[in-house]
Amino acid sequence: xTVKVExxxxxxxxxxxxxxxxxxxxxxxxxxxxxxxxRELHIKVMGKIQLEILTSLIKSRFQLxxxxxxxxxxxxxxxxxxxQGIIRYTMPKPCWAVLRFKIEPGERGSGVTxxxxxxxxxxxxxxxxxxxxxxxxxxxxxxxxxxxxxxxxTLIEGEHHAVHTHPLDFAVATPMxxxxxxxxxxxxxxxxMLNFRISVPEQFGGKILHDxxxxxxxxxxxxxxxxxLIVEGIIPLxxxxxxxxxxxxxxxxxxxxxxxxxxxxxCPEGVLVTRERRGINPLDQSKYILSVRKALx
Numbered sequence: 001x002t003v004k005v006e007x008x009x010x011x012x013x014x015x016x017x018x019x020x021x022x023x024x025x026x027x028x029x030x031x032x033x034x035x036x037x038x039r040e041l042h043i044k045v046m047g048k049i050q051l052e053i054l055t056s057l058i059k060s061r062f063q064l065x066x067x068x069x070x071x072x073x074x075x076x077x078x079x080x081x082x083x084q085g086i087i088r089y090t091m092p093k094p095c096w097a098v099l100r101f102k103i104e105p106g107e108r109g110s111g112v113t114x115x116x117x118x119x120x121x122x123x124x125x126x127x128x129x130x131x132x133x134x135x136x137x138x139x140x141x142x143x144x145x146x147x148x149x150x151x152x153x154t155l156i157e158g159e160h161h162a163v164h165t166h167p168l169d170f171a172v173a174t175p176m177x178x179x180x181x182x183x184x185x186x187x188x189x190x191x192x193m194l195n196f197r198i199s200v201p202e203q204f205g206g207k208i209l210h211d212x213x214x215x216x217x218x219x220x221x222x223x224x225x226x227x228x229l230i231v232e233g234i235i236p237l238x239x240x241x242x243x244x245x246x247x248x249x250x251x252x253x254x255x256x257x258x259x260x261x262x263x264x265x266x267c268p269e270g271v272l273v274t275r276e277r278r279g280i281n282p283l284d285q286s287k288y289i290l291s292v293r294k295a296l297x
Contacts, residue, residue: 001237003051004069005041012064017041019062023054035278045071046261047241073238075273076264077142077187078150079105085181089173089289096161097173099131103181104152108190109263112139112148116155123158130167131155134174138282143179143187145275149264150190153178172292175282183283189273190264192237197230198247200255205229207250215239216268234262238273 007016017034020043024032031044045051051068058064085101106113114135116128135153142148160169196217200208205222208231212219217240219233244257267273280291290296 001047001071001241002042002044002074003071005043006067006069008065015062016064016066019058019064023057044074047071047259071241073192073241073273075144075146075192075267075275076150076190077144077146077148077182078190078266079103079148079182079185080188081105081185083181083185084156085177085179085184087173087177087180087285089169089176090161090164092289094164095166095169095172096159096164097127097169098157098159099155099170099173099177100157101177101181102152102154102156103178103185104154105185106150106152108150108265110150112136112150113152114154116158118155118158123160126167127160127165127170128155128158130170131158131174134171135178138175138178141275141277143182144189144272145277146189148182148187153181172289176285176288179282189267189271191267191271193234193262193265194237194240194259195232195262196235196240196257196259197232198255198257199225199228199230200247200251202227202229204251204255208247208255211243211246215243235259 005016005020007013020030020032020041024030024043029044033042034040035042045054048071051071055066055068058066082102082104085099085103087097087099089095089097112135114132116131118128120128139148139151198208198212202224208229209222212231212233212235215235217233217235219231219235223230223232240259244259247255247257280288280296282288287296
């Protein structure tokens with residue numbers, strides 16, 4: 001999940017950043033991020049208990065009072081099918097960058113694979129290197145605003161101009177070409193899943209199984225251990241974030257739920273969650289070019 005970091009006084013900002021950077025260096029999974037447009041700090045966490053620990057740790061170790069916003073689930077996107085992305089960035093002069101990408105879905109968990117089959121005679125190596133550097137950045141926000149993963153990208157055509165081309169032209173063109181391709185392939189959402197183990201007194205078994213079905217969980221047949229029922233399976237994080245608290249309340253503290261990260265799976269049909277885009281969408285090519293050139297009023 002991702003959460004926004006909040007603090008009391010504006011002058012505390014440098015100390016908060018320093019503290020979170022130190023903690024992020026110790027635990028890279030916190031993945032401290034500064035959202036320039038919104039002037040916000042965000043970190044990634046596994047759950048609310050971790051936030052409670054972080055709040056206490058920052059207070060005792062750095063003498064800072066921080067709060068965290070409501071955690072939100074981190075979804076991802078992946079292409080639906082094979083397609084191509086094409087961009088001819090030749091106006092307004094001086095600029096010249098022509099690219100054609102092939103985009104293919106990859107295996108789940110494969111991340112991003114990129115390579116080029118364009119000859120260096122057609123597109124100089126330094127320009128191809130610039131494209132390669134910009135691909136991960138271009139995939140940070142897909143059609144719905146989420147990071148795009150599990151895909152293969154192949155540069156199958158490239159062209160530069162002996163006079164008008166500058167290496168940064170490919171820094172501008174690459175996100176436009178990638179987004180053009182994703183618009184052709186379409187993307188589907190992936191959601192984080194958790195392995196879970198629930199242990200409750202036997203009399204709560206029927207209610208627990210009903211709740212799990214409502215939360216889109218998949219689970220094995222319950223196991224009986226003396227007077228307790230044990231259920232194990234996989235459940236979406238989005239539907240189960242608060243369930244451990246509900247379980248404790250329902251069973252008066254006699255039920256337990258333990259979870260750990262399982263991986264990402266496709267969301268079922270009808271589940272669509274978008275995230276507000278940061279910056280200009282490269283699909284709006286005219287506006288995007290102006291923004292990159294610092295010419296957008």
